[in-house]
Amino acid sequence: MFRQLAARFGSPLAMAILGLLGIWLIVMVTLPQLQMIDYSLRPNLLPAQQGGPQDGWTLANYATLFANDIHRAIFFKTLWSSVLVTLLTLGVSYPLAWYLAKVATPRQAALCILLLIIPFWINEILRTYSWFIILAFRGPLNEVLMMLGLIDRPIRFLSGDGGVMVGMVYAYILFMVFPVYNAIESLDDNQVRAARDLGAGTVRTHRRIVIPHAKPGIATGCIMTFMLAAGSYAVPALLGSPGSRWFTQIIYNWFFEGGNWNQGAAYAFLLLVLCIGFMSLVMKVFKVGLGDIAK
Amino acid sequence: MTSRDPGPEVTMDGSVRLEEVVMRFGDFTAIDKTTLEIGSGEFFSFLGPSGCGKTTLLNMISGFLTPSEGQVLIGGEPMAGVPVNRRPTAMIFQNLALFPLMTVFENIEFGLEVRGVDRKARREASERLLALVALEGSGPKRIGELSGGQKQRVAIARALAVEPRVLLLDEPLSALDLKLRQHMRAELKAIQRKTGITFIYITHDQGEALTMSDRVAVMSAGRIQQVADPVTLYRSPATGFVAAFVGENNRLRTTLIQRQGERVRLDGGVLGELAGRVAASSRLEGGDRAALYIRPEHLRPVEEGAVGPILAATLEAVHFEGAWVVLEARLDASGEMLRVQLGHEISRQYTDALVAGRRMRFGYEPDDAVVLPEDGSPRVDEATGEVVEAGHV
Numbered sequence A: 001m002f003r004q005l006a007a008r009f010g011s012p013l014a015m016a017i018l019g020l021l022g023i024w025l026i027v028m029v030t031l032p033q034l035q036m037i038d039y040s041l042r043p044n045l046l047p048a049q050q051g052g053p054q055d056g057w058t059l060a061n062y063a064t065l066f067a068n069d070i071h072r073a074i075f076f077k078t079l080w081s082s083v084l085v086t087l088l089t090l091g092v093s094y095p096l097a098w099y100l101a102k103v104a105t106p107r108q109a110a111l112c113i114l115l116l117i118i119p120f121w122i123n124e125i126l127r128t129y130s131w132f133i134i135l136a137f138r139g140p141l142n143e144v145l146m147m148l149g150l151i152d153r154p155i156r157f158l159s160g161d162g163g164v165m166v167g168m169v170y171a172y173i174l175f176m177v178f179p180v181y182n183a184i185e186s187l188d189d190n191q192v193r194a195a196r197d198l199g200a201g202t203v204r205t206h207r208r209i210v211i212p213h214a215k216p217g218i219a220t221g222c223i224m225t226f227m228l229a230a231g232s233y234a235v236p237a238l239l240g241s242p243g244s245r246w247f248t249q250i251i252y253n254w255f256f257e258g259g260n261w262n263q264g265a266a267y268a269f270l271l272l273v274l275c276i277g278f279m280s281l282v283m284k285v286f287k288v289g290l291g292d293i294a295k
Numbered sequence B: 001m002t003s004r005d006p007g008p009e010v011t012m013d014g015s016v017r018l019e020e021v022v023m024r025f026g027d028f029t030a031i032d033k034t035t036l037e038i039g040s041g042e043f044f045s046f047l048g049p050s051g052c053g054k055t056t057l058l059n060m061i062s063g064f065l066t067p068s069e070g071q072v073l074i075g076g077e078p079m080a081g082v083p084v085n086r087r088p089t090a091m092i093f094q095n096l097a098l099f100p101l102m103t104v105f106e107n108i109e110f111g112l113e114v115r116g117v118d119r120k121a122r123r124e125a126s127e128r129l130l131a132l133v134a135l136e137g138s139g140p141k142r143i144g145e146l147s148g149g150q151k152q153r154v155a156i157a158r159a160l161a162v163e164p165r166v167l168l169l170d171e172p173l174s175a176l177d178l179k180l181r182q183h184m185r186a187e188l189k190a191i192q193r194k195t196g197i198t199f200i201y202i203t204h205d206q207g208e209a210l211t212m213s214d215r216v217a218v219m220s221a222g223r224i225q226q227v228a229d230p231v232t233l234y235r236s237p238a239t240g241f242v243a244a245f246v247g248e249n250n251r252l253r254t255t256l257i258q259r260q261g262e263r264v265r266l267d268g269g270v271l272g273e274l275a276g277r278v279a280a281s282s283r284l285e286g287g288d289r290a291a292l293y294i295r296p297e298h299l300r301p302v303e304e305g306a307v308g309p310i311l312a313a314t315l316e317a318v319h320f321e322g323a324w325v326v327l328e329a330r331l332d333a334s335g336e337m338l339r340v341q342l343g344h345e346i347s348r349q350y351t352d353a354l355v356a357g358r359r360m361r362f363g364y365e366p367d368d369a370v371v372l373p374e375d376g377s378p379r380v381d382e383a384t385g386e387v388v389e390a391g392h393v
Helices: A002-009 A011-040 A060-067 A069-103 A106-121 A124-135 A140-147 A162-185 A189-197 A202-230 A234-239 A247-257 A261-285 A290-294 B054-062 B104-114 B119-132 B148-161 B178-195 B206-212 B230-235 B240-245 B344-349
Strands: B016-025 B028-038 B043-047 B069-074 B089-092 B166-170 B198-203 B215-220 B223-228 B250-260 B263-267 B273-277 B289-294 B310-320 B324-331 B337-343 B359-363 B370-373 B387-389
Touching: A002 A011, A011 A261, A060 A069, A060 A261, A069 A106, A069 A162, A069 A202, A069 A247, A069 A261, A106 A162, A124 A140, A124 A162, A124 A234, A162 A202, A162 A234, A189 A202, A189 B089, A202 A261, A234 A247, A247 A261, B016 B054, B028 B054, B028 B069, B028 B223, B043 B054, B043 B206, B054 B069, B054 B089, B054 B166, B054 B198, B089 B148, B104 B119, B104 B148, B119 B148, B148 B178, B178 B206, B198 B206, B206 B230, B215 B230, B215 B240, B223 B230, B223 B240, B240 B250, B240 B289, B240 B370, B250 B273, B263 B289, B273 B289, B273 B370, B310 B337, B324 B344, B324 B359, B337 B344
Parallel strands: B043 B198, B043 B215, B089 B166, B166 B198
Antiparallel strands: B016 B028, B016 B069, B215 B223, B250 B263, B250 B289, B263 B273, B289 B370, B310 B324, B310 B359, B324 B337
C-alpha cells in the first residue's frame, strides 16, 4: 500500500497519509474499544479498592444480563423491535426507491430527494420532538383523526412501541432509501421490460428481477437501519414510554445513573455482538459479501 | 426471397394491422398517421436511419407505448387497453436483456413459469427450444458464461418459449461481429420458416432487411416511404429517400423532355440528353423537374460513338475491393461526382485504363435508371447510413 501511495503522491505525503490513518485506527478506534473491554471484565470497585485483592478479570458483568429477567427481556425486545423497524423502513423505502430510480422524471426525482433530505438538516433530537408533538394525546394527529370522524377519542400513540417505531422509520429512512435506490438505478430498464413482455405482472417482475438485482442495496440498507435502530438512544428516550424501554437506555443508566461503567461496558459489548451477529446473518441470507456492501 | 411461406405450424392469426396510428411526444410527432397491414407468418422489416420512428412503431405493437391516435390490431383483435404482459407478442431487445442472475434454463422458462406451466413441462419445452437454436446442453449455464452468438440464441429461445403469434426484433444483431451477424441472419430466417411466426424486424442495416425479409417498410422522419419486397425496393424505389438510402445511387438533376409509357427522355443540361424509367403510376410529365438515379453497378465504360446516354468523366480515385472495383469520377461537364462499380470481369479488361486522371465515358441501360420527381431528396452519409440533410420527402 505504501509503495502505491508513494508512487502516486511521493514518500513524505504517503507517510503522512498512512500515519494519520494509523493514528485514527489505533488511538481513536482500537484503544478506546480495548479499554471498554477491560472495563467490562472488571468488577465495579471504589477507587481505593482498585488494584487491590478484589480487582481482577471476571465475566460477572456479562452474567448480570442473563440473571436479570427484565434486562434480558429488554435486550431481546430491542432485537425484535429493531428487526421490525428495519422491515417497516424497507417496506416504506422500497416503493420510494423504485419510484425515484425508474418512474420519476429526473426533475421529479431531484425534487423528491430534496424533500427527503431537507428535514435531515435539522438536529435529530428536534425532529424526534416534532413527532412527540404530532403523536401527543392532544396533538394534531389525534385532532385530525377525530375531526374526520375516524376515531371517537384520542389514541395514546406514545404509550406503546408505536411512537418509537414511527420515529425510527422516519429517522433512518434515508439510510435505507439511498442504497436501495442506487441498486435499483443500476438495473437495465430492458430487464423490467423483458419480464413484462414475457407476461410477468408487477409483483413477479419485482420478486424475480428487481429485488434479486437490488439485493446488495437492500442488505446494506437493512444492516445500516438495524444498527442505527438497535443503537438508537434519542428516539426511544423521547417517544418511548416506560413499557417500551430500549437496551441503549439501560446502558445509559448504568453509565450515568448507576455510575457502574464496568456493567455498562459489558452491556454495550453485548449489544455490539448482537449487531455483528445480525449483520452476518443478513449477509448470509442475502448471499452478499462485505465487498458488495462497501460499494 | 419474395415468396411468402406460411410455414407448417401456423395455427393462429399472427397478422398485425396498424390503423391510422399517430404517436406524439409533446410537440414532437414521432409517427405520422400510418396505416399498414402485416400478414400472418410474414418476415417484415422496418428499415430506416436512427430516429426515424421505427422503434416507436415496434413499441406500439408490443404495448410499451400507446398510440396517441389510431389503433393496433393483432390477429384482428384491437389491442387498445391490452397491457404488454397480455399481448400475444414477444420481443427480442437490442441488448437482449437476458436475466443475468438466472441460468439459461431459467431465462427460457421464465415466460412459462409466469403462465403457471409445471416444472416438468417447462423443462421439456426449454430443452426443445435449446435444440431449435442449436444450444443443447447449455441449459444449466449462467448467462455470463455464454458467447455473444449463444446469448443471441438464448434470447430467441426465451422469446419463442411463450409461443408468441408475433415476434418483435429490435436490431438484435447489431452487437455481433460481421461473420456472426451474417450467420445469424440465415439462422433467424430459418427459425422463422420453421415456426411460421410473424417476425417484425427493426434495423438500420439494409443488408439485414434485404436478405431476410419478405417485405420491407422504409421509414424516414416518422413516415413510411415505401413498403415493398426487397427486389422491388432496390429496383424501383418510390421516393428519393428510398433511392438514396437503400443501396447506393448517383443522382443527377434533369428536366423531363418526353415520356413514352415508362421510358422517359431527359434534358441533363450541360450533361446533354439522358434517359431513364419512371413508374407507371408516376405523374411526371414533359417539362417537370426530375431526378435521375443511376446505381454505381449499372454504369459501365463505353467506347466513343456508342449509342444511348453517355457520361464523360475524369477518374479521381480507384478503389480495388476484391470482387469489384469502385471508381470515383468527376463529370467533365458539370463537376458533379459519379460513383461507378465495376465487376471483376469488366475491370480486368480495363486494367490499364483504371488510373486517376484518366478520362472515361460511361453508359447505362435506361431501364436500370429510375426517374423520380425532383423533391429535394435527403443526402445520406455513405459511411453511416445517417441522413445528413433532411429533404422534403
